[in-house]
Amino acid sequence: MNSFGLVVNLNKKGVRKLVRQITGWLTGRGCTVLIEEDIAAQLELPGFGVPKNRLYELAECMIVFGGDGTLLGTARKVAGTGTPIIGLNMGHMGFLTEIDLPEALPALEKLLDGEYDIEERMMLQANVYRQDKLVEQLVGLNDAVIAKGAFARLIQLEAHVNNEYINTYPTDGLIIASPTGSTAYSLSAGGPLVTPNLELMLLTPICPHALWARPLIIAPESIVKIIILSSQEEVMLTMDGQHGFNLYQYDQVLVSRSPQKARLVRLRGRGFFEVLRKKFHQEGDRNGA
Amino acid sequence: MNSFGLVVNLNKKGVRKLVRQITGWLTGRGCTVLIEEDIAAQLELPGFGVPKNRLYELAECMIVFGGDGTLLGTARKVAGTGTPIIGLNMGHMGFLTEIDLPEALPALEKLLDGEYDIEERMMLQANVYRQDKLVEQLVGLNDAVIAKGAFARLIQLEAHVNNEYINTYPTDGLIIASPTGSTAYSLSAGGPLVTPNLELMLLTPICPHALWARPLIIAPESIVKIIILSSQEEVMLTMDGQHGFNLYQYDQVLVSRSPQKARLVRLRGRGFFEVLRKKFHQEGDRNGA
Amino acid sequence: MNSFGLVVNLNKKGVRKLVRQITGWLTGRGCTVLIEEDIAAQLELPGFGVPKNRLYELAECMIVFGGDGTLLGTARKVAGTGTPIIGLNMGHMGFLTEIDLPEALPALEKLLDGEYDIEERMMLQANVYRQDKLVEQLVGLNDAVIAKGAFARLIQLEAHVNNEYINTYPTDGLIIASPTGSTAYSLSAGGPLVTPNLELMLLTPICPHALWARPLIIAPESIVKIIILSSQEEVMLTMDGQHGFNLYQYDQVLVSRSPQKARLVRLRGRGFFEVLRKKFHQEGDRNGA
Amino acid sequence: MNSFGLVVNLNKKGVRKLVRQITGWLTGRGCTVLIEEDIAAQLELPGFGVPKNRLYELAECMIVFGGDGTLLGTARKVAGTGTPIIGLNMGHMGFLTEIDLPEALPALEKLLDGEYDIEERMMLQANVYRQDKLVEQLVGLNDAVIAKGAFARLIQLEAHVNNEYINTYPTDGLIIASPTGSTAYSLSAGGPLVTPNLELMLLTPICPHALWARPLIIAPESIVKIIILSSQEEVMLTMDGQHGFNLYQYDQVLVSRSPQKARLVRLRGRGFFEVLRKKFHQEGDRNGA
Structure with missing residues (x-):
């Protein structure tokens, strides 16, 4: 993968700085970065802007900066092209987003190195x-x-x-x-x-x-x-x-x-059950029994 | 009880004939019958019409022709006066309506004879x-x-x-x-x-x-x-x-x-559990266990 | 199908008479009837008795007289041979039994005429x-x-x-x-x-x-x-x-x-949803809303 | 309150040391400490042992070292005498135990100072x-x-x-x-x-x-x-x-x-809802909606 479309939920705290950092990191590795024109302008990254209708066809992979909601919206938009999606979680742990913030760069490193699987979802x-x-x-x-x-x-x-x-x-x-x-x-x-x-x-x-x-x-x-x-x-x-x-x-x-299938990039197989345990866990013993 | 306010859900099938029949029956026993003016006109019983705002204060007891929904509406309207309510069920068995259609006249007979209790509901x-x-x-x-x-x-x-x-x-x-x-x-x-x-x-x-x-x-x-x-x-x-x-x-x-309390007339104590059994019952055995 | 193994829940009311009737009906049509020795003796049909361990291999189809429980037990026993099973329901409507009592003979008629499907169950x-x-x-x-x-x-x-x-x-x-x-x-x-x-x-x-x-x-x-x-x-x-x-x-x-699969005989496709509706149905309106 | 019966779940880690410490603390303040003979022997506190059948009548208050289970058992035993109970939680946060370990001594200080309420439970x-x-x-x-x-x-x-x-x-x-x-x-x-x-x-x-x-x-x-x-x-x-x-x-x-009522000592009104929130909490957002 060499050409990345960035989808950004601008309401998430700290997202602007992160997107600029990762844009720099990706271009430094010779990758193409594409962002919807309007968003690119708001991020002060106008040079990376492309028309909305071209974003999904030009990108080889979508990187979503946001939560599960932003990823769901992207999945609907790229459903026709089958472009794979990877989510960079900006809030609570998500069921759909694959990367947590502290590990963003090592995770993208893996992505560039081809160390990933594509998981198809109905x-x-x-x-x-x-x-x-x-x-x-x-x-x-x-x-x-x-x-x-x-x-x-x-x-x-x-x-x-x-x-x-x-x-x-x-x-x-x-x-x-x-x-x-x-x-x-x-x-x-x-x-x-x-x-x-x-x-x-x-x-x-x-x-x-x-x-x-x-x-x-x-x-x-x-x-x-x-x-x-x-x-x-x-x-x-x-x-x-x-x-x-x-x-x-x-x-x-x-x-x-x-x-159409949603095609989600999986880097290291944090399993479904592990996510369930983390999201839903608690002690919860009966009072005395 | 001598003065009855009739609340009528005109959408229920057969309700017009029933209201006229019971109006006749009640007046034949010397009772006063009161109906909201508009409804009385639609029932072709204009002589029994009273202004809406006087109905709930003049009646000693409300008789509701309808389902639980009609009774709920009446309960809200008479909450201030504490007028007792009795429901004559025109559809499915209700949780709130006390009288089923076939037994309407014997039930009202009991009511006139004072054979009832008032159940207060929060x-x-x-x-x-x-x-x-x-x-x-x-x-x-x-x-x-x-x-x-x-x-x-x-x-x-x-x-x-x-x-x-x-x-x-x-x-x-x-x-x-x-x-x-x-x-x-x-x-x-x-x-x-x-x-x-x-x-x-x-x-x-x-x-x-x-x-x-x-x-x-x-x-x-x-x-x-x-x-x-x-x-x-x-x-x-x-x-x-x-x-x-x-x-x-x-x-x-x-x-x-x-x-304020809702005051429901109870004639013969069809118990709560009997209504539950009738409304919710079914066989429902596990398949084989 | 020509050879039928009969599995009988002797606790079901009227089952003895029914089994004798159907045994007569089947043999009258030239079919072989097989019953586990002990049960055959209790049914006073000793001529149809076979050793328990031979019943499931000799029969081409098992007819179960009982409820879902009897059918479940039969399914486990014939799992190794893949013999199809049809249930003749002697109690409440079952999820697994196919034939209701009043239609027993017309149903078996269809079975002999080959008008059936085999439904495989995991x-x-x-x-x-x-x-x-x-x-x-x-x-x-x-x-x-x-x-x-x-x-x-x-x-x-x-x-x-x-x-x-x-x-x-x-x-x-x-x-x-x-x-x-x-x-x-x-x-x-x-x-x-x-x-x-x-x-x-x-x-x-x-x-x-x-x-x-x-x-x-x-x-x-x-x-x-x-x-x-x-x-x-x-x-x-x-x-x-x-x-x-x-x-x-x-x-x-x-x-x-x-x-192994359970192989259930289906005569006329009473659908799963129809059975659900019949077993679970009830009115159950909210009280007034 | 001057006379305390100690009920001890010996399976809880660290409980022996804690009981000895608190026994010392209580006697140092002039309080009487009573422990069931067998348990007192196992705790190497034989001087505080009393016969089982006298423990509940002699103590003015039971202090339970354990979890909700130990407290439930004590509640059954003292139900006849109405002796108040306070639980010192040795495991997960309990619904019934009032004191968490780190705050044991300040909590008992309050108890001696009469800064408590008795909550009666059905x-x-x-x-x-x-x-x-x-x-x-x-x-x-x-x-x-x-x-x-x-x-x-x-x-x-x-x-x-x-x-x-x-x-x-x-x-x-x-x-x-x-x-x-x-x-x-x-x-x-x-x-x-x-x-x-x-x-x-x-x-x-x-x-x-x-x-x-x-x-x-x-x-x-x-x-x-x-x-x-x-x-x-x-x-x-x-x-x-x-x-x-x-x-x-x-x-x-x-x-x-x-x-009979269970009489639970309440020191500072950690409310029921606070306990619920702590025991049951988690984030649990829908994936994207």
Whole structure:
């Protein structure tokens, strides 16, 4: 790899200095550095700016300065080109970001030396049909979420898998998650953890008002169809918690595996379980038993 | 009891005929029947119409034709006067409605004969402070819900009990429920069942993104204070799933036991557990074990 | 198919009459009927008795008269020969039994006419090592459960997947379930539903005393290793809720996909979701919201 | 307070040295120190030994050197005399122990100076009836647990509250917990947290095989009756995870509030929520949302 696209979350503390340092380090090693024009200007690195629409095709690898959220956004944008992504974590330990700050330079050294693997992750696509017409098409790495607005009333969502009727959920919403997304919103709603190398889809209802409505695992090649039965409510489809689209009564949302994969650079195989232990750990003994 | 206020959910099938029948039956026994003017007109019973603001003070007892939702709305409206309420269930079996349709007349017979008890239920009040000014005051029987909008992002809610800091919840929302409300939204969010004769408050987070954030039971005389820390989102306070109020960053919502009680007429003590069994029952054996 | 092995749960009401009726019906169509000697004697059908050890190899198809439990036991016994199994349900609707009683004869008619499919289901095997020596080997269709005894104390179970350390669970036990087993014990312990055509393993802790200990989905080719760290307690490995084996401190239980499959006869594709709806259904509306 | 009974968990590291130090410190301030004879001998403090049966009546206050488990055992033993208890935590932070090791002497200084409160905690009693004869009577602070043995089969438990039938649970067991016990086994089984100053009873089923079987809060003056319906299994009643009693088919276990209270010494009001935050805390952000 020789040409790196830098994606920068400017809200992270200390990110400007770090990006300038790493830009210098990379160019000093003969690498090309590319940054979206606007961002490059704000970083006072105008010489590295390229038009937004060219960034993802020119770069051989994206380096993300931010958290899991910034990486998710990048994954959606490069899904079409298959450019590998590596995240440099600027906040809490992430599930997706590979490099922690103190080890940034040794980690990039490895990257330049070719000491890495590419891990492919299943992505999801969601197509919205309104009166049989495709009106929106979204791609994401974590989850497609269909949910009601802030006013607390149930919505009715009719769910099918491969045209087999599952059930009609009286619920606040439904999450269709990839294995990568199992540690995100789906976990909060009671879904299981899934090792990210697997391919499957996870249907997790959000506060369902029906005791049968448990999280459900289905095959990755499934086509999930959700029909919005409720009329009275604000309902929205959200991809990866970042990209929203308003839904109306009788809209059909079809969620399936995307033909595109997210390609994440892995340097040294900090395993999934190690990250889980670090993020979730605590003592937590029963009081006395 | 001699004077009955009728509250009618006109959307329920067969309700018009039933209300006319029962109006006749009650007047035939010398009772006074009172109906809100607009509704009386729609029922073609204009002679029984009274102005909305007089209905709740003139009636000695409210008879609700509808489901639990209609009864909840009535409970909020009569909270100030303490008028007892009895529900005539027009749909699924309810937790709050006392009379099922086939037994309507024998049930009312008992009511006229004084063969009933009044069951007092704890209610909640929620006061919203904005820059130290009280901007909204709501009363409810089930729950006060603070929740984010349809676009799937977390909000941060800082929670205190009696000025003792509990924690800051990264969450979709928080439910503060009464025992009556334990079978409603709180149950969907993972909260426990509470026998309705108890007095306590139930704090149930909605899809919290923190494993420590479990449902919490606190004393009925507690004052719960929730501070909205998030700025970017639509956030709303909803009382009993019916009455909403928009919240903004740094708004403080104080939820406490209302001095008012809902007073529900009980005819024959169909117990709480019997209703639970009927509403939730099913076989559900493990496959083979 | 021409030769049928009958497995009979004699505790089921009406089973003797039914087995005699169906035996007559099958022989009348020129089929061979085989029953384990002891059972045949109790059914007063001694002419159809064969030695236990020959039953599973002689029959081309097993017909199970009982519930899911009887079918699970049969699946373990025929796992080595791959003989297909069909269940004739004598109790509650089962997840595994295919035929309901009223339709027994038309269903068998289809079977004789070849109008069926064979559905392969992933099975599990559990090997127990004590001081590096294999001391027990079990096969099952639903789940391998490692659990403490009745006296209420935690045990410590150290878990690995493919020699990667997961965590040490302070828990009442761990369930390693197949997709078929997702509707059994694992569901009671909070695990997700899995469509039974999938291949994966489900690790569900039983009342873990650690908030991070959530159900976990791993790849079907994984080898799960559980090490019993606790010394003081009665601990047991149970396969499909039927076959138990006592475990001691430092015993290692290795659970993996069995090379054997359960082969279930499917006549008309009553789908998984239809069974779920029937077994778990109920109304369950929120009280008013 | 002038006379202190010392309860010592000899398995805790460093406990011998600490007890000797504190014994010296207390006698130096003119206090009487009392230790159970056997333990006193093992601590090489024979001069402070008293017979076991006199310890609890002679001491004005029990000082527990150990963890929550040791304190629970002491609470059961002094329940009859109402002697206050203070715990000196020798391991992980406890829910019940008040003093952490580094602050042991300043804390005891406060105790001698009368700068403390006594917090009363509701206790539970469980009476076992066999063929209408009382065969066992147990008292506890956390919970009474009725549970099956290690072999993984369901038991059927019929539950009543004040002679009103609740339901029959197909389950691994039932926990009847006090508010204090809400952070113990009940939490692992999915029960809510309860602030410990409340009085109520919590019925939490253990891996119930029925979707309706949710945790249930009932009034503190309730009498819970559990009837063991299953015959085939090892079933046990366990109090506070420490004291067990074997149960048989048709045994009736009656659990109610004990007339006795546990009286815990509180020095400076480290609040319940502060302990919760410390024991359960972690970051735990969603991956990107």
